[in-house]
Amino acid sequence: MNHPVEPRCFRVGALVAEVRGLSFPLEAGSGWLPQFATNVDAPADFSVDVSCGDLPGSALRSSGVRAVRVDRSQRTIWLDMNELVARLRLADRHVDARLGGSWVYSLETLLKNAAQIFGLELRKALYLHASSVDRAGLAYVFLGRSEAGKSTAALISREAGLARVLREEMTAVGDLSRAEPVRVFTLPSVEEHGLSAGPAAVPLRGLYWLQQDSVDSVNRISVPEQVRRLAMATSICVRDEMLMIPALELAEQLVRRVPVRVLRFRKSAEFWKAIDEDLVSDA
Amino acid sequence: MKLTDTPVRNDDNAVRKIEDTVFVMNPDTSELHSFNEVGCRMWELADGSRTVAAIAEAIVEEFAVDAQTAQTDALEFLGELNSKDLVRV
Numbered sequence: 001m002n003h004p005v006e007p008r009c010f011r012v013g014a015l016v017a018e019v020r021g022l023s024f025p026l027e028a029g030s031g032w033l034p035q036f037a038t039n040v041d042a043p044a045d046f047s048v049d050v051s052c053g054d055l056p057g058s059a060l061r062s063s064g065v066r067a068v069r070v071d072r073s074q075r076t077i078w079l080d081m082n083e084l085v086a087r088l089r090l091a092d093r094h095v096d097a098r099l100g101g102s103w104v105y106s107l108e109t110l111l112k113n114a115a116q117i118f119g120l121e122l123r124k125a126l127y128l129h130a131s132s133v134d135r136a137g138l139a140y141v142f143l144g145r146s147e148a149g150k151s152t153a154a155l156i157s158r159e160a161g162l163a164r165v166l167r168e169e170m171t172a173v174g175d176l177s178r179a180e181p182v183r184v185f186t187l188p189s190v191e192e193h194g195l196s197a198g199p200a201a202v203p204l205r206g207l208y209w210l211q212q213d214s215v216d217s218v219n220r221i222s223v224p225e226q227v228r229r230l231a232m233a234t235s236i237c238v239r240d241e242m243l244m245i246p247a248l249e250l251a252e253q254l255v256r257r258v259p260v261r262v263l264r265f266r267k268s269a270e271f272w273k274a275i276d277e278d279l280v281s282d283a
Numbered sequence: 284m285k286l287t288d289t290p291v292r293n294d295d296n297a298v299r300k301i302e303d304t305v306f307v308m309n310p311d312t313s314e315l316h317s318f319n320e321v322g323c324r325m326w327e328l329a330d331g332s333r334t335v336a337a338i339a340e341a342i343v344e345e346f347a348v349d350a351q352t353a354q355t356d357a358l359e360f361l362g363e364l365n366s367k368d369l370v371r372v
Contacts (some may be wrong), residue, residue: 224304226319231306244297244308252301 001104011038011199013116013185014125014174018044019107023052033108035189036199046093046118050107070240077117077238086112090121090242094201108188113237114188115172120246125174125185126254127235132184132202133163134172139184139202140275141171143233143260144210152267153210160269164195170235173204176253202259206275213264216271218278226260227251284335284362286354290370291331307369316369321346329370330355335361 007020016038062283067080068283075090085095095114099106108267111126119125131154132141140163142153148166157163172185182204186197208218209229221229228252236243265271284290292298297308305323308314318326324345334345338361339353346353363368 170358172358222302222304224301224317228304228306228315231308231315237315239308239310241295241297241308241310244310245299248299248301248308249298249307262324 007040009038009040009042009044009183010036010058010188011042011180012036012111013119013120013127013187014201014265015045015115015119016042017046017048017111017114019048019111019187021048021050021051022053022107026107029196031098032188032198033104033111041089045122045124046095046114048095048097048110048114050099050110051095053101054174065237068238070238070242072240075242077242079237081109086110086114088117090117093118093121106136112170112187112189116235117170117243119174119248120243122177123246123253124177125172125249126176126229126230126247127270128171128173128234128252129158129169130171130232130233131168132166132167133157134197134202135163135205135272137202139166140182140206140208140265141173141204142208142210145232148210149212149265149267150210153208153263153265153271156267157272158214158268162269162272164197164199165191166200166202173254176250176257181258182254183197206279207247207258207260208263208275209260211264212267214266215264216266216274217264218274219262219264221262223252223255226255229260230255284358284365284372286336286339286358287334288361289331289334290329290338290361290372292326292329292366293369293371294313294370304332309368311368314367316367321356322360326364326370328366329361 009018014191049179064082077088079086090097090098097110102154115125130141130143131150132139133154139241142150144150152276158165166186186200234247286349299306303320305318335357339357342353
């Protein structure tokens with residue numbers, strides 16, 4: 001049942017979403033989304049109309065995509081997930097969604113997937129399978145294959161008192177559509193180790209592709225190789241040409257502004273010395 | 284793949300060229316492929332108008348390799364692309 005309620009705006013990574021139709025109080029109960037609420041007058045990147053409780057839902061049901069349909073001629077994507085169904089109209093920058101129950105997690109899932117898609121459509125943001133830390137007011141992002149040590153690098157940095165963890169698993173980078181410095185943005189959710197930095201936008205200082213090794217070193221690679229590794233790390237919930245081409249475009253833009261370096265590390269916080277030496281030599 | 288086959292690029296793939304590297308993404312498999320300069324040129328030549336043999340001849344002229352090497356490389360490279368549905372014959 002759709003109740004007319006005032007619109008709410010949320011920052012989801014580098015984008016702002018205006019949401020209409022919420023019929024339940026977000027502030028009551030769990031979920032990180034209320035922390036990311038922003039001024040309703042903030043210019044929204046995309047709008048969302050939701051109806052709540054129209055789908056059979058369970059608080060025990062896990063998130064997951066069941067089906068995706070893409071209409072390239074209409075530039076429309078349909079998402080069928082365990083906890084929601086949604087239609088995203090890229091040209092209109094609009095989402096219509098039905099959520100399963102008065103469930104904040106459904107809304108968080110919807111907004112994060114929509115932000116991934118619109119971030120690419122607007123050539124504004126990349127969402128990366130990466131950890132990120134804030135060290136002295138600057139963000140460092142750790143990329144890599146599964147088990148490369150992305151979470152490890154972030155957590156040992158925190159334990160050594162060298163940095164605070166921004167994100168462990170999914171990092172948003174933007175705004176690539178503007179000339180201002182690129183920043184790392186946090187997303188509204190709790191991650192594996194229960195860590196979440198809350199809303200943050202920290203200037204990006206370095207991107208590092210991790211490889212565990214017996215020594216700590218930072219190595220430079222070609223632009224195409226940087227793009228390849230960044231593309232491998234990019235999270236795209238819908239693997240279609242409509243989104244994959246912008247992903248490559250944005251990856252190239254990003255590496256020309258903040259290069260990807262290969263960081264070989266020994267699973268100790270000593271790797272920061274190698275990073276600092278490389279940044280000094282780059283200055 | 285045979286020298287007499289005529290490969291044509293699969294237009295369903297997302298393609299982007301960055302410096303001397305071509306990136307091709309297959310939406311069905313989510314695989315990202317990248318080609319070096321020679322591979323890039325073979326990809327460009329696989330437009331449905333040339334046989335594998337003709338592509339190899341072009342590589343001989345443009346990259347100063349011998350014909351046998353060019354044919355072997357073209358068969359192997361284009362055969363692999365065909366197996367991944369990046370080109371079709």
